[in-house]
Amino acid sequence: MKYAIINRMDMGRWFDSLKDRGKIYGPKKKESAYVFRPIQEFEEMSLKYIPTILPPKKYYFPQKEFLLKFKINPFSTGKAIREFEEFILFGVHTCDIAGIQCMDVVFNEKPADPNYLNRKEKMTIIGLECMDYCDKYASCAAVGTHVYKGGYDIMLTDLGDEYAIHINSEKGDKLVTGKKYIREMNAKDKEKLNKAFEEKLKKFNNEFDGDMERIDKAFEKGFFSPVWKDLGARCVGCTNCTAVCPTCYCFDVVDEVSLNLNDGDRYRVWNYCQMDDFAKVSTGEDFRAGRDARQRHRYYRKFKYSVQKYNKYFCTGCGRCTRTCMAKISLVETINQLLSGKEAK
Amino acid sequence: MSKPKPKVAFFEFTDCEGCQLQVANLGASLLELAKVVDIVNFREIMSEAGEEYDVLVVEGSVASKHDEERLKKIASKAKVIVAMGACATIGGVNNLKNLKPLAEQKKAVYGSVDPVPDAIETKSIDEVVHVDYYVHGCPIYGPEFLKVMECVLLGKPYNVPQYPVCVECKQNENVCAYEKGQFCLGPVTKAGCNSWLPNYGSVCVGCRGLIDNPAADAQKDILQKYGLTVEGILDKFTLYCNGKKERAKYGKESQK
Ligand code: SF4
Ligand code: SF4
Ligand code: SF4
Ligand code: SF4
Numbered sequence: 088m089k090y091a092i093i094n095r096m097d098m099g100r101w102f103d104s105l106k107d108r109g110k111i112y113g114p115k116k117k118e119s120a121y122v123f124r125p126i127q128e129f130e131e132m133s134l135k136y137i138p139t140i141l142p143p144k145k146y147y148f149p150q151k152e153f154l155l156k157f158k159i160n161p162f163s164t165g166k167a168i169r170e171f172e173e174f175i176l177f178g179v180h181t182c183d184i185a186g187i188q189c190m191d192v193v194f195n196e197k198p199a200d201p202n203y204l205n206r207k208e209k210m211t212i213i214g215l216e217c218m219d220y221c222d223k224y225a226s227c228a229a230v231g232t233h234v235y236k237g238g239y240d241i242m243l244t245d246l247g248d249e250y251a252i253h254i255n256s257e258k259g260d261k262l263v264t265g266k267k268y269i270r271e272m273n274a275k276d277k278e279k280l281n282k283a284f285e286e287k288l289k290k291f292n293n294e295f296d297g298d299m300e301r302i303d304k305a306f307e308k309g310f311f312s313p314v315w316k317d318l319g320a321r322c323v324g325c326t327n328c329t330a331v332c333p334t335c336y337c338f339d340v341v342d343e344v345s346l347n348l349n350d351g352d353r354y355r356v357w358n359y360c361q362m363d364d365f366a367k368v369s370t371g372e373d374f375r376a377g378r379d380a381r382q383r384h385r386y387y388r389k390f391k392y393s394v395q396k397y398n399k400y401f402c403t404g405c406g407r408c409t410r411t412c413m414a415k416i417s418l419v420e421t422i423n424q425l426l427s428g429k430e431a432k
Numbered sequence: 433m434s435k436p437k438p439k440v441a442f443f444e445f446t447d448c449e450g451c452q453l454q455v456a457n458l459g460a461s462l463l464e465l466a467k468v469v470d471i472v473n474f475r476e477i478m479s480e481a482g483e484e485y486d487v488l489v490v491e492g493s494v495a496s497k498h499d500e501e502r503l504k505k506i507a508s509k510a511k512v513i514v515a516m517g518a519c520a521t522i523g524g525v526n527n528l529k530n531l532k533p534l535a536e537q538k539k540a541v542y543g544s545v546d547p548v549p550d551a552i553e554t555k556s557i558d559e560v561v562h563v564d565y566y567v568h569g570c571p572i573y574g575p576e577f578l579k580v581m582e583c584v585l586l587g588k589p590y591n592v593p594q595y596p597v598c599v600e601c602k603q604n605e606n607v608c609a610y611e612k613g614q615f616c617l618g619p620v621t622k623a624g625c626n627s628w629l630p631n632y633g634s635v636c637v638g639c640r641g642l643i644d645n646p647a648a649d650a651q652k653d654i655l656q657k658y659g660l661t662v663e664g665i666l667d668k669f670t671l672y673c674n675g676k677k678e679r680a681k682y683g684k685e686s687q688k
Pocket of ligand 3: 321414
């Protein structure tokens with residue numbers, strides 16, 4: 088069974104059946120925003136949500152992750168985490184799934200990252216298709232992440248009274264087979280799904296003023312564009328745009344010794360190119376001393392360097408960087424200004 | 433382990449003792465610390481005369497000639513000096529005194545009498561003696577104090593984060609104050625407190641001092657965009673970020 092149907096009324100009990108597969112994390116309301124949190128009951132979740140403050144990245148690449156334990160005298164080291172736990176991400180939007188795919192590429196590159204791979208292996212992804220824009224900050228259509236293209240175990244599409252289920256892995260298959268209330272999709276359902284998809288596509292349009300080919304060109308010749316100076320003057324350097332990005336993977340490694348001055352932990356913490364001293368080296372030189380150079384770097388990391396290196400855009404169009412920026416620096420506007428080739432305001 | 437335990441002395445100058453209270457509140461961790469160091473002077477407990485110590489922890493800022501001389505004398509006996517709390521590290525709230533000429537301030541506070549004839553402009557302690565370690569904050573953040581003490585005992589430097597409070601705030605997944613129409617100094621304030629105030633729904637007031645390279649102009653832009661008056665903005669910055677060192681950081685920005 089590759090496609091299946093579940094009645095909306097049965098979602099709660101299906102959710103309950105997932106509980107013994109591992110801890111479930113899903114989107115939940117927090118004040119005016121949304122966050123991924125551990126979920127006990129299906130009703131706790133807000134499945135109609137705009138991208139969460141932090142992407143679900145925090146579960147497979149945590150803000151602070153212990154790497155190893157050590158003793159100074161006599162010297163020894165050992166694994167910080169013996170066993171990784173099974174977990175389910177419930178209701179992940181396609182843009183965030185694209186983010187996971189980006190991380191896969193990065194952390195699989197040799198030398199592969201065991202911590203990431205261990206967590207990834209224990210992760211089950213249940214996606215949720217967006218049938219309309221989350222809000223005006225998204226640019227997922229431009230990079231094609233508004234539609235599902237693999238990278239999940241199960242994808243849910245809201246069809247009103249029921250959800251279409253696309254099963255994309257053996258893991259996913261195990262979650263739905265043998266449930267009396269989940270049936271295989273028939274021709275009529277399939278037609279309904281296709282129709283909904285067509286309707287959805289009408290709502291999504293390239294958010295940029297040019298296609299990706301033009302954007303590639305704009306980045307090729309845009310290194311000295313005045314756009315970056317403008318961003319540099321407005322950016323306050325809070326680093327939030329990189330903190331919330333589902334494809335930012337930089338980290339710093341820290342050793343901390345406990346008060347007995349003998350036992351310690353080594354861990355890694357998120358680190359961002361928007362930090363003032365990120366590109367500073369021990370001799371004092373700073374390769375990206377200005378906020379203009381740092382902002383440019385951020386954009387090039389999403390739209391050019393990653394294409395050169397991995398043949399992939401590292402922007403999923405989730406819009407988080409724009410939403411979070413207190414200086415109101417907008418990704419779509421920046422790209423469009425770069426495309427226009429004109430002097431920035 | 434027969435090595436003698438390093439002696440740690442706490443001294444205070446012009447301040448509210450809130451930071452020492454934070455240390456006293458460390459509970460179990462303080463007992464752990466007491467296992468590896470000897471605390472030889474905790475203000476009231478002992479007199480400063482004749483005491484010997486390796487590590488000097490100074491709380492409070494220098495506000496009089498007497499303070500200055502006393503600090504120099506105390507410091508000369510120490511191998512390592514730790515500045516603890518905003519008053520010691522950046523001058524703290526005491527800096528407000530420097531906003532107007534000393535004579536004028538005295539008159540406003542004491543009227544015609546002058547009980548502190550040797551008062552001087554507020555100084556952070558590194559304006560008087562060399563400081564090896566900084567524990568910022570008003571009050572200090574207990575877990576950071578412990579981290580610094582670990583570094584002191586291991587003889588390695590403690591690097592105060594050069595990134596802003598927003599870094600920690602976002603990692604804690606707080607809803608940003610700016611989303612709620614509040615004005616937060618997180619973007620220009622040194623991190624290290626684990627975004628203590630924003631975690632409780634309050635805004636960062638800048639007590640840890642400005643990051644070394646604050647985008648003060650851009651920040652003022654933003655505050656203005658959100659409808660705060662210029663005066664209000666200056667007030668926000670003035671409470672803690674008024675020390676000489678802090679002021680110099682603005683200068684850097686405007687020249688660029
Ligand atoms: S650059 Fe912005 S829109 Fe693109 S993936 Fe990162 S946070 Fe999302
Ligand atoms: S950016 Fe696109 S895919 Fe992501 S949540 Fe918004 S509409 Fe959905
Ligand atoms: S979120 Fe905005 S202000 Fe903050 S670092 Fe990014 S671009 Fe600059
Ligand atoms: S609440 Fe303050 S510290 Fe937190 S992200 Fe917003 S501006 Fe930064």
